[in-house]
């Protein structure tokens with residue numbers, strides 16, 4: 001038999017020097033037979049001294065690819081070639097596991113002839129694994145930064161973890177409500193298990209989640225879990241790490257192996273590090289999902305708000321509410337009921353996604369809070385501003401629900417400051433089960449906006465009604481006042497003219513007062529009538545064809561008497577403008593008001609009216625200029641508003657009420673033109689009215 005050991009003295013020397021060395025020391029011949037191995041080497045590869053004596057070949061120790069390389073090197077070294085003596089080898093141990101050693105080899109010579117290779121090696125498995133672990137952490141961090149979804153990060157992490165921990169499979173369970181969902185996996189069976197869910201309260205993984213601690217099972221068959229579904233799947237060893245955070249864990253990371261095995265301290269620590277990484281990833285992903293969810297809900301409610309702003313009428317609004325609720329809530333139907341406190345019931349005013357006849361039935365029934373009604377207690381709760389969820393038909397009401405094709409519904413109060421104005425119900429025809437937080441938030445958001453919108457619509461309607469009443473009242477009153485006042489003025493004029501006998505000086509003066517004040521009152525009533533017509537939207541343009549000169553003649557007559565003694569009043573020359581086609585009374589009122597104001601606020605100097613024609617645009621332009629007290633800059637905008645006056649420096653008979661310029665502006669606009677003013681205190685005022693020569697058709 002061939003000698004498979006070192007020659008005598010060398011063998012002794014080998015044993016003396018190397019037997020207790022911490023490094024692996026091994027000698028082999030050119031055919032690959034192991035000639036000597038110290039204790040460290042024997043323990044490492046798992047062969048006894050006895051095995052060695054019987055013969056152990058390098059083929060049994062090295063991985064196949066490394067064996068070939070190693071043998072090549074051995075032969076070349078023994079042929080006297082200088083080989084690079086340091087390297088790394090992957091070694092397959094007798095138990096099938098693999099390790100890495102760093103080796104340094106030298107040639108043993110006998111009588112000058114190389115005959116064996118002496119290799120000193122060091123186990124660097126831990127070092128290499130630590131480096132690999134670091135690398136995979138980097139890889140995982142990169143995935144964390146770039147992967148958009150938790151499933152993707154989870155898969156990368158499970159793959160890396162499985163490789164590093166050398167387990168058959170890695171599985172990531174994440175908590176979703178009362179369940180755990182297996183959202184990512186790598187390795188053994190991964191493609192079949194992803195997507196599974198288990199109730200936390202009632203499953204093996206749920207137990208592990210609730211224990212919320214690292215769990216190591218070396219040999220499942222002989223553990224607490226011998227009868228669990230894991231055993232059925234063929235799992236024999238398991239390492240589970242909770243995804244820790246403050247409060248309950250976010251989930252569990254599970255490693256499973258098909259063979260019983262020990263999980264060393266190092267492996268456990270690494271598993272915990274992976275779990276920490278995953279916790280960060282899961283938290284970030286959940287935050288991102290929440291944000292997206294939040295964004296979606298906000299966008300939906302914004303759309304609802306916009307849709308509701310489009311109308312201020314309650315009947316249109318409720319239809320919009322039902323439509324928004326159904327569209328944004330993505331459900332099958334939505335119904336709006338308004339609370340009628342006098343009838344003590346909700347009246348169905350709008351519905352989307354209901355069949356006509358069931359809706360008629362519902363409308364007929366009305367929704368009366370009534371313990372005997374179709375949904376006991378629901379409406380009472382709604383009236384207490386509570387949202388009610390019916391994930392399925394309440395017991396005893398299955399027939400009702402079936403007839404109405406309601407499988408599940410959510411009933412949300414529409415309330416403002418605790419006062420319920422109505423309800424919004426939405427739901428599904430077939431889907432049963434609870435409504436998601438998102439569905440509830442959208443429904444409640446729609447209802448909240450709807451309550452405000454309905455209240456606004458009602459306020460606006462009240463205001464409109466009040467305004468209509470006021471306008472009608474003012475216009476009726478003005479008419480009623482005008483008739484007797486005209487009679488008073490008529491008789492006073494007759495008396496003043498002496499038609500009823502001669503007057504004393506005192507009587508004549510008194511009648512002048514009556515006439516002056518009466519005229520002022522009549523003007524005020526006329527203006528009030530104008531304004532109430534404008535407010536009621538009843539002012540129309542009645543265009544006629546006329547010459548400005550005729551208007552000027554009348555105004556000269558009416559206003560001449562009001563001209564203070566030290567003021568010169570100038571009118572445009574005859575024929576200043578071509579004939580106009582517009583509303584004559586309105587144009588006259590515009591000019592009268594402007595000239596009257598100019599005369600009121602001017603005590604010395606001049607008031608002039610100019611008229612120009614712009615043939616290019618076919619527009620006319622009136623300029624009323626005075627040398628009076630002027631208007632401060634801050635008041636220039638507001639004087640055109642109703643009831644706006646600058647100070648009160650006039651005798652009461654000349655005092656207006658602040659409607660004149662308002663009428664001027666509204667009439668000018670009605671005739672298709674615009675009015676402007678330039679003025680400064682003490683420097684007089686200039687009012688400019690520009691109009692198309694022909695009033696636009698309305």
Ligand code: ADP
Pocket residue numbers: 593597598601626628629630631639640644645646647655656657658659660661662685
């Ligand atoms: P009023 O009935 O008070 O004249 P107006 O609407 O005609 O109401 O005018 C509003 C206010 O504008 C007047 O009270 C006055 O303060 C100011 N105003 C109008 N025209 C003139 C003017 N030509 N010169 C100075 N102030 C004027």
